Amino acid sequence: GINAEYMGLMSVLAACLKTMANAERRGKRQVIVRPSSKVIIRFLRVMQKHGYIGDFEIVDNHRGGKIVINLNGRLNKTGVISPRYFVPLSSIEKWVTNILPSRQFGFIVLTTSRGIMDHEEARRKNVGGKILGFFY
Numbered sequence: 001g002i003n004a005e006y007m008g009l010m011s012v013l014a015a016c017l018k019t020m021a022n023a024e025r026r027g028k029r030q031v032i033v034r035p036s037s038k039v040i041i042r043f044l045r046v047m048q049k050h051g052y053i054g055d056f057e058i059v060d061n062h063r064g065g066k067i068v069i070n071l072n073g074r075l076n077k078t079g080v081i082s083p084r085y086f087v088p089l090s091s092i093e094k095w096v097t098n099i100l101p102s103r104q105f106g107f108i109v110l111t112t113s114r115g116i117m118d119h120e121e122a123r124r125k126n127v128g129g130k131i132l133g134f135f136y
Helices: 002-025 038-049 089-099 119-125
Strands: 030-033 053-059 066-071 078-080 107-112 115-118 129-135
Touching (some): 002 030, 038 053, 038 066, 038 107, 107 119, 115 119
Antiparallel strands (some): 053 066, 107 129
């Protein structure tokens, strides 16, 4: 069912982010995560856009592909938020304050009716959404 599929997605994303955080902590310059998923790729694009990771390459994109990610030493912490709460636009600020160590850096990643994006873009586009995770 939808729920099991959703739980699967979240655990795959959680495992990916954990692998990245561990590699970053050990000073690795590159990390391989598998399997690949659309959600992971979109989450990585948000991280990349803000300079928290370098380039990444999707290898053999059929079911269970892998992603090779270049790390740049900027990622301190990342993870999923579970359960995936719906956050109306009006309470994004509260979540930012609760999850991120400082207003000045880091992002919450949301899945919205207009795609997966960080909280600043959600605010600009005037959409709320469900929280996927965070990074700083």
